[in-house]
Amino acid sequence: MQEKSLSEINQRIRDGCARVVTAEEMPLIVDELGTAEAVREVDVVTTGTFGAMCSSGVFLNLGHSDPPIKIARAWLNKVEAYGGIAAVDLFLGATQPSENRGIEYGGAHVIEDLVSGRQIQVEAEGGVTDCYPQSDLETSLRLEDFNQATMVNPRNAYQRYNAATSTADRTLHTYMGTLLPKMGNVHYSGSGVLSPLSNDPSFQYIGVGTRIFLGGSQGFVIGPGTQHSPQSGFSTLMVTGDLKKMSPRYLRAATFHGYGPSLYVGIGIPIPVLNEKIAISTAVKDEDIPVPIIDYGIPRRDRPTVATVTYQDLKSGCVDINGREVPASPLSSFFMAREIAENLKDQVAKGEFLLTQAAEPLPRKGFAGPMKQTKESPNVGEVMSKEVVTAREDIEIDHAARLIVNGSFDHLPVVSAEGRLTGIVTAWDISKAVASGKAVRVSDIMTRKVQCARIDEPIELAARTLDTHSISALPVVDRENRVIGMITSDHLSRMLARRR
Amino acid sequence: MKLMLHVAPGIVRQPLIASVILETEALFNIERASIDAASGEIVIEVSPDKCQEVKRAFERRGVHVVMLENPVVRDEEECVHCGACVSICPTKTFRFENWRVVADSGKCIQCGACVAGCPQRALRLVLK
Numbered sequence: 001m002q003e004k005s006l007s008e009i010n011q012r013i014r015d016g017c018a019r020v021v022t023a024e025e026m027p028l029i030v031d032e033l034g035t036a037e038a039v040r041e042v043d044v045v046t047t048g049t050f051g052a053m054c055s056s057g058v059f060l061n062l063g064h065s066d067p068p069i070k071i072a073r074a075w076l077n078k079v080e081a082y083g084g085i086a087a088v089d090l091f092l093g094a095t096q097p098s099e100n101r102g103i104e105y106g107g108a109h110v111i112e113d114l115v116s117g118r119q120i121q122v123e124a125e126g127g128v129t130d131c132y133p134q135s136d137l138e139t140s141l142r143l144e145d146f147n148q149a150t151m152v153n154p155r156n157a158y159q160r161y162n163a164a165t166s167t168a169d170r171t172l173h174t175y176m177g178t179l180l181p182k183m184g185n186v187h188y189s190g191s192g193v194l195s196p197l198s199n200d201p202s203f204q205y206i207g208v209g210t211r212i213f214l215g216g217s218q219g220f221v222i223g224p225g226t227q228h229s230p231q232s233g234f235s236t237l238m239v240t241g242d243l244k245k246m247s248p249r250y251l252r253a254a255t256f257h258g259y260g261p262s263l264y265v266g267i268g269i270p271i272p273v274l275n276e277k278i279a280i281s282t283a284v285k286d287e288d289i290p291v292p293i294i295d296y297g298i299p300r301r302d303r304p305t306v307a308t309v310t311y312q313d314l315k316s317g318c319v320d321i322n323g324r325e326v327p328a329s330p331l332s333s334f335f336m337a338r339e340i341a342e343n344l345k346d347q348v349a350k351g352e353f354l355l356t357q358a359a360e361p362l363p364r365k366g367f368a369g370p371m372k373q374t375k376e377s378p379n380v381g382e383v384m385s386k387e388v389v390t391a392r393e394d395i396e397i398d399h400a401a402r403l404i405v406n407g408s409f410d411h412l413p414v415v416s417a418e419g420r421l422t423g424i425v426t427a428w429d430i431s432k433a434v435a436s437g438k439a440v441r442v443s444d445i446m447t448r449k450v451q452c453a454r455i456d457e458p459i460e461l462a463a464r465t466l467d468t469h470s471i472s473a474l475p476v477v478d479r480e481n482r483v484i485g486m487i488t489s490d491h492l493s494r495m496l497a498r499r500r
Numbered sequence: 501m502k503l504m505l506h507v508a509p510g511i512v513r514q515p516l517i518a519s520v521i522l523e524t525e526a527l528f529n530i531e532r533a534s535i536d537a538a539s540g541e542i543v544i545e546v547s548p549d550k551c552q553e554v555k556r557a558f559e560r561r562g563v564h565v566v567m568l569e570n571p572v573v574r575d576e577e578e579c580v581h582c583g584a585c586v587s588i589c590p591t592k593t594f595r596f597e598n599w600r601v602v603a604d605s606g607k608c609i610q611c612g613a614c615v616a617g618c619p620q621r622a623l624r625l626v627l628k
Contacts, residue, residue, distance in 0.1 A: 186587065264580060333581050
């Protein structure tokens with residue numbers, strides 16, 4: 001088996017004669033030359049990715065004030081940073097929204113402002129002690145005014161990421177962007193063929209201490225990222241770098257409508273072609289990387305997969321979901337990912353970027369399990385009223401009015417002969433019908449597109465449905481769509497009142 | 501060519517579109533319409549040769565007409581070419597060209613989906 005050592009490759013990089021290609025070019029080379037010849041021909045394969053990486057942030061050290069303050073809480077441009085670390089260390093998280101501008105400005109935007117050289121307003125409150133007598137302060141700082149501004153991102157550079165669609169009947173606004181109703185589109189993320197971890201999925205090279213391109217500067221891999229799960233193809237990295245050396249071109253604040261702020265981070269890793277195994281892994285193509293498409297229309301942790309495609313399918317702009325052609329577009333920028341891989345290629349070729357021996361390989365097994373919830377909230381079935389009066393759609397309106405008056409709710413679910421939900425009528429619908437004097441039967445006035453709840457869903461979801469549609473009651477249905485109960489805003493408020 | 505019709509409350513009940521079609525014999529598509537108690541906003545697509553005639557016909561009926569020549573503009577500094585706008589546009593205004601997002605503004609009907617959907621806040625509607 002053809003092999004090379006890392007020091008051999010680093011020597012060639014120092015001598016300016018290393019042969020460097022991007023991960024987009026590598027598959028063709030391996031196809032043409034075979035793996036043994038590719039190891040002889042290519043020294044380094046560069047990768048890149050540029051996308052929303054919510055789990056990002058910066059440690060900032062402000063230096064001591066006079067008189068000194070032990071900061072407990074702090075705000076940077078009205079975005080709260082965590083102050084519970086010593087006296088003047090803060091951690092600013094990318095997704096923290098601001099207190100005055102909401103989600104349109106957040107931690108990511110403060111980071112972008114700092115990197116762009118803009119001044120930010122700092123407000124701090126502290127706990128007064130004999131050694132830290134100051135209770136609060138305000139100041140204006142630029143990036144150079146901090147002692148340290150160290151980016152530490154707990155989970156970046158996902159190996160690949162699930163694509164998103166939605167079967168819901170309204171538009172959803174998610175961290176996977178705008179998802180149109182009834183599977184109107186698919187959004188995906190990740191750079192596929194250029195993805196650093198997809199080019200080294202068994203960590204032949206990438207490990208603790210690996211030097212990387214981070215935000216336009218050189219940074220390092222700290223270790224596996226949170227939720228690192230290589231056994232399922234979802235490896236992640238925890239990374240660090242000096243914010244003072246980074247560039248606003250490769251760190252961009254974003255806001256996902258209806259969701260919140262996030263930070264687009266540029267990451268690239270040059271991978272040395274040490275052996276044929278690495279030649280094979282860096283020859284990965286878009287078509288080799290499977291991507292499940294997940295239905296975000298189901299607001300639960302375990303969302304169903306509607307199809308499994310590849311980055312090649314996604315990048316074609318259209319994917320097949322159960323025989324339907326659905327438009328697909330990315331949220332991460334392949335244009336920028338390519339620029340990062342090219343930029344790294346240039347740096348390595350010029351001898352400006354040396355490769356590193358990992359202090360330890362990344363773990364081959366990780367954990368991305370569900371949360372252990374010791375205090376579970378009740379399901380709809382435990383809170384709903386089981387006595388629910390229903391009506392058939394051919395009854396007359398005055399009959400429906402009597403059913404509502406004699407029942408406990410302002411809402412009257414309308415059902416078919418088999419008891420399946422077909423519509424709903426409210427007391428208000430009946431008042432309107434009586435006022436206009438035109439309608440005769442329930443079928444003339446009922447709402448046919450009924451929002452309903454399932455018996456086994458958590459009450460939080462029912463509350464969200466009530467809120468989203470500005471309604472006050474939901475029929476509860478079983479799997480066959482038969483009405484088995486009713487849950488109203490009164491149920492929820494009563495339950496909350498009891499809890500307090 | 502796309503025309504944005506601003507219809508004042510006073511004339512919103514008149515069969516404006518029908519009468520303009522009968523008068524000009526122009527074939528046009530209604531791409532978007534939102535009419536409420538206060539006002540109406542309608543975007544129509546007319547063939548270039550009939551465009552001026554249709555515009556004048558609406559204006560005679562008291563409709564304020566704006567030609568949507570460049571309905572959506574993009575801040576080139578802000579755009580990172582991610583493509584979040586590509587699949588959410590109902591008229592396929594945006595597409596990739598060698599992984600750069602390019603816009604065919606002529607297709608835009610100013611629905612605003614891309615403005616909200618752009619994570620970088622790089623898009624804006626004009627001539628409203």
